[in-house]
Amino acid sequence: MNANTLVINGTGHRNCADGHYLKHSPKQIDNGKSMMLTYFGNHWWQRVHHATTARLWELRKDNTYDHMVVISGLALGYDQLLVQCCLEVNNRLAEAKALNIEPIIIVGAVPFEGQDGRWFKESKQQYKRLLNVLDYSYETDVLMHVEDKPFGVKLNLRNQWMVDVNDVEFFGLDKKKDAVAKHICLAAFDGRKGGTANCLQYALKKGVQTMIYNPLLEEWMMHDEFKLLREPTKKVQKPQTNGVVTNTDLFTTKAQAVVNPVNCKGILGKGLAKQFKERTAHTTYEADYKAACKSGELVMGKPYVWNGGKRTIISLPTKNHWSSKSKLEEVRESLVTIYKENAWGLKSIAFPAIGCGLGGLNWEQDVKPMMLKFAASMKRKGVTITIHEPTNQAQF
Numbered sequence: 001m002n003a004n005t006l007v008i009n010g011t012g013h014r015n016c017a018d019g020h021y022l023k024h025s026p027k028q029i030d031n032g033k034s035m036m037l038t039y040f041g042n043h044w045w046q047r048v049h050h051a052t053t054a055r056l057w058e059l060r061k062d063n064t065y066d067h068m069v070v071i072s073g074l075a076l077g078y079d080q081l082l083v084q085c086c087l088e089v090n091n092r093l094a095e096a097k098a099l100n101i102e103p104i105i106i107v108g109a110v111p112f113e114g115q116d117g118r119w120f121k122e123s124k125q126q127y128k129r130l131l132n133v134l135d136y137s138y139e140t141d142v143l144m145h146v147e148d149k150p151f152g153v154k155l156n157l158r159n160q161w162m163v164d165v166n167d168v169e170f171f172g173l174d175k176k177k178d179a180v181a182k183h184i185c186l187a188a189f190d191g192r193k194g195g196t197a198n199c200l201q202y203a204l205k206k207g208v209q210t211m212i213y214n215p216l217l218e219e220w221m222m223h224d225e226f227k228l229l230r231e232p233t234k235k236v237q238k239p240q241t242n243g244v245v246t247n248t249d250l251f252t253t254k255a256q257a258v259v260n261p262v263n264c265k266g267i268l269g270k271g272l273a274k275q276f277k278e279r280t281a282h283t284t285y286e287a288d289y290k291a292a293c294k295s296g297e298l299v300m301g302k303p304y305v306w307n308g309g310k311r312t313i314i315s316l317p318t319k320n321h322w323s324s325k326s327k328l329e330e331v332r333e334s335l336v337t338i339y340k341e342n343a344w345g346l347k348s349i350a351f352p353a354i355g356c357g358l359g360g361l362n363w364e365q366d367v368k369p370m371m372l373k374f375a376a377s378m379k380r381k382g383v384t385i386t387i388h389e390p391t392n393q394a395q396f
Contacts, residue, residue, distance in 0.1 A: 009162035012078020012188035108137035257312035266290035301333030326359030
């Protein structure tokens, strides 16, 4: 018997990766439960699609294992996206015959017959198409003899089965020759409670390696970072844990750097940007900012760092044209850049309510939750983020 098989089970949120689900279930977006959509917009699933396909390709192309098995629960969202990613990888492998690598074995772990019973017509059709492309499919409530259990229990038990399964015969392999060498739990996870969190916790309990895609940071996180990601929002919102300061003037901060929300046209005409202009009139800040806009050094998603005064100023683009409204997705891109650049070596940064007021974004519902996640992530890098909440949003 040869330990030559890599098994991957997938888990992820239901309302983040399926076009039909987003299109036909607006209540899931409006009721506040869809944190992914609130933070990152409708393009989140496209980034997850790309990241998951790339990760699966890397794992299979490595060819360390003779066989690679991917198990999906086929629920709406990430589960179905995972199957699509596997198919794309298999197509690439078929085209790259010189690699001589076996395709991914795709296995469905359906919690019970008719799990699509309450789905919309388009989602049901997609579900049936995916069932037809699987190599193997099982109803886990039958396998585990829990047909009489409630809906939620069956879902959790399905997740546990995906983590626990090590009988290669479920994958069409010969257990006299083949055995599981490694098991990975692959997840798209934003930190909220639910089935994905439960599955990850169970995997960690069982000693299974986890790979978590963090959509804010656009990177994969290992299991040792899971605790931070899983930290409840209520704890994150305490001022002493994330540096949020209320009713204080941004310009009184003791942080190394302060953020100025700007446009990409070189205009410091209104709001907080105008205050920065007035306070730095004796310096070259405005001229340098205009030059950065003209040269392309400052563009959407790419802040400009100015070190010409007593304190570093980070000009963070929140909109392209000064008369436009800010878009949460574009503001988020700048935060991702700061994270990837390790804050350019800075140890503390003070933020206003970026994109709010003149930018038109909602502070409490949209920007603040995103900033809290960002602050927690930067804390892990040793960078303190101070968020100065608006006393009057119009000034920002």
